[in-house]
Each structure stands twice: as C-alpha cells, then as structure tokens.
Amino acid sequence: MNNLTTGRPPAYRAVITGHGSFAPEKTLTNDELGKMVDTSDEWIATRTGIKVRHITTDNESTAMLAIEAAKRALAEANLDAEELEIIIVATVTPEMVFPSTASFVQRALGAKKAWVFDLAAACSGFVYGLSIVQQFMESSRYKNALVIGAETLSKIVDWTDRTSCILFGDGAGAFVLERSRDGRKGIIYSTMHSDGDRWEALNCQAYGSRHPASRELEDPKKIYMQIKGREVYQQAIRRIVETINSSLKACDLTIDDISMLISHQMNARIIESASKRLELPNEKVFINIGEYGNTSAASVPIAFDECVRTGRIKRGDIVILVVFGAGLTWGANVLEF
Numbered sequence: 001m002n003n004l005t006t007g008r009p010p011a012y013r014a015v016i017t018g019h020g021s022f023a024p025e026k027t028l029t030n031d032e033l034g035k036m037v038d039t040s041d042e043w044i045a046t047r048t049g050i051k052v053r054h055i056t057t058d059n060e061s062t063a064m065l066a067i068e069a070a071k072r073a074l075a076e077a078n079l080d081a082e083e084l085e086i087i088i089v090a091t092v093t094p095e096m097v098f099p100s101t102a103s104f105v106q107r108a109l110g111a112k113k114a115w116v117f118d119l120a121a122a123c124s125g126f127v128y129g130l131s132i133v134q135q136f137m138e139s140s141r142y143k144n145a146l147v148i149g150a151e152t153l154s155k156i157v158d159w160t161d162r163t164s165c166i167l168f169g170d171g172a173g174a175f176v177l178e179r180s181r182d183g184r185k186g187i188i189y190s191t192m193h194s195d196g197d198r199w200e201a202l203n204c205q206a207y208g209s210r211h212p213a214s215r216e217l218e219d220p221k222k223i224y225m226q227i228k229g230r231e232v233y234q235q236a237i238r239r240i241v242e243t244i245n246s247s248l249k250a251c252d253l254t255i256d257d258i259s260m261l262i263s264h265q266m267n268a269r270i271i272e273s274a275s276k277r278l279e280l281p282n283e284k285v286f287i288n289i290g291e292y293g294n295t296s297a298a299s300v301p302i303a304f305d306e307c308v309r310t311g312r313i314k315r316g317d318i319v320i321l322v323v324f325g326a327g328l329t330w331g332a333n334v335l336e337f
C-alpha cells in the first residue's frame, strides 16, 4: 500500500495540459456477438450496459492506438514531442514481450529526449502511471510527461466464451502532464493498492515464463483471458467505495465537492452500484461503456477525454479517477482540472 497523502501543498503539481483518445474504426455490436456465441443484446445491455465495442483488425496493434491518442493529447497541450521527458504506456496487451510498447511510441513521435517504459497493472495501469508522474513533478525532477493507456484486449479474448468475450474492447487514451505552480490545480492526491492473493480472479497465463511459447500448453485456453466475473464484481464495488471514501477524507473533501467521477468502465452496474452507495447523483458519474466495452487501462483516459469534449468536465472542476482490475489492483487520483 502506498498512500500519497496531501499534507503540506507541494511547490509543484502535475497538471493535465492535454488529453486525447483513439479507438479503431471497426466495431462489434451485441447483435453481431449473438451470432458468434449464445448471448443476446438484451442480456449484455442489461447486465453490463455495453452495446458496442471497437475491435482492431489483424493489421492494427496496441502501439498504433497509443500513438494516435498521444498525438491528439500533444496537439491539445501544444507541446512538441521532442520536448517530452517521460513516456509511460499502461498496458497488458503490449506490442511485443520486449521492447516496451512505449519504445514504439517514442520512435513514432520522435520523442528523442524521453525515457520510456510500460506499466503492467491491468485496468489500474493508467491511474498508477499518473501517481508516478505526480511524484516526479512534486519533487520537481521533471517538467512534463506523457501517460497513455492502450489495449487490444480483443487479441487475448476467447471468442467462444460468452462469459468474457462480451465484455471487452480496444482503444487508447493519453494525458500530457506538465509541472505547474498554479495553486491546487493538478493532481492533488493518489492512493494505490494491490492484492496478489487474488491473482486468479483475472488473468491471462500464456505466454510468460511460467508458460513459454516454446512449450506446448496442457490447457490451450491459457492463451486467453480468464475471469471470475462474480468475484470481480463484488470486489470491485467494495474497493471503489472504500477508495473514494478514503481519498475524500485524505483531501478534506466531501462528496458534494466532486464535480465528476470517472471510474474504470468495467460494467455500468458496478459503477452505478458504487455511486449509489457513495450517494453520488447520476449527473456526477460518467459512463461510456455502452460505446467501448471494457478497454482496461485505456478506459479512464478515453472517458475523461469524452467528458471534457462534451462539456461535462470544465477547468476548475474536482474530478476523481478510480480504477479496479487484475492483480488485483485498485486506486484513485483526485485532481483539479
């Protein structure tokens, strides 16, 4: 556990100066899924809120999505990629085993000055990445950073398993963060958590060192994502509520001070149930899972980008980003936009 308490305000904060997102053009509707597995639009929409998801073609990869989202965020920030100091790509569907997906992003952007790496914390990766950048900027070590969440989960989904294939989609979202002395503006607080005892609830076991590609698998299904949906569902609600309550307390804020909650988009019912327990009114909770499905590390920056573009988050608003995912991992950032 690593709680980054607010304490005395730091001289510098990490401020979001640009945000962008990108999803592949190809889509897959619930009705189309109903022709692939024994499911229906009615079941999927009622149980998850998902209507359609974006899916990469064989020629599209995680880095390609990440690069597009990054270009949009850099354009918004009006920052030249050559000036970038750090690039973090949060992903569990990387371009290759190595080098990092971030290396391909660096190359495509021409960000020659940056040092770059991938962060594997599943759905929590983007928010974990923001907390790292927050530390770097509060300590005044770096001036700017690019954090990307990018996933092609469609490539590790078992398209014959109706309990998991209906949930996921592909996409990318990115933030440019810059060091600023502008009072409270920026990331105010971050709290991150993990519970490795529950790794089996959500996993994709091949091809790592335990099950290398060079050895035949006893169970060929290990190349696909496996989920224990019910367990994840219950844990997610519990941890989201707990994390938001502790974050508000640490920041000396109440639920009324929050302009918008941007949760990891894993299931609309999970987000609604957590929001109800927190007594957050619907208009302060953003849900766009209907159009994207669960895009893991990409879901929070995609949702944030859409929320700002549609005028639902404005400069000066207090926003909470909250995540939960494989590991298990969970966490939150509180920020003033």
Ligand code: UT7
Pocket: 038, 039, 040, 043, 044, 047, 048, 123, 162, 163, 166, 167, 202, 227, 228, 229, 230, 232, 233, 265, 266, 267, 294, 296, 324, 325, 326
């Ligand atoms: O970001 C983290 C990753 N996300 C997750 O791990 C997802 C978290 N969990 C969930 O969102 C929900 O648990 C699901 C959406 C996966 C499942 O919803 P549920 O309400 O928990 O359903 P269930 O697993 O309890 O299954 C209820 C029934 C079962 O049939 P029986 O045993 O009652 O006859 C399932 O076989 O629904 C059946 N079912 C389906 N039916 C139609 C499961 N998947 C489907 C499907 N279409 N796609």
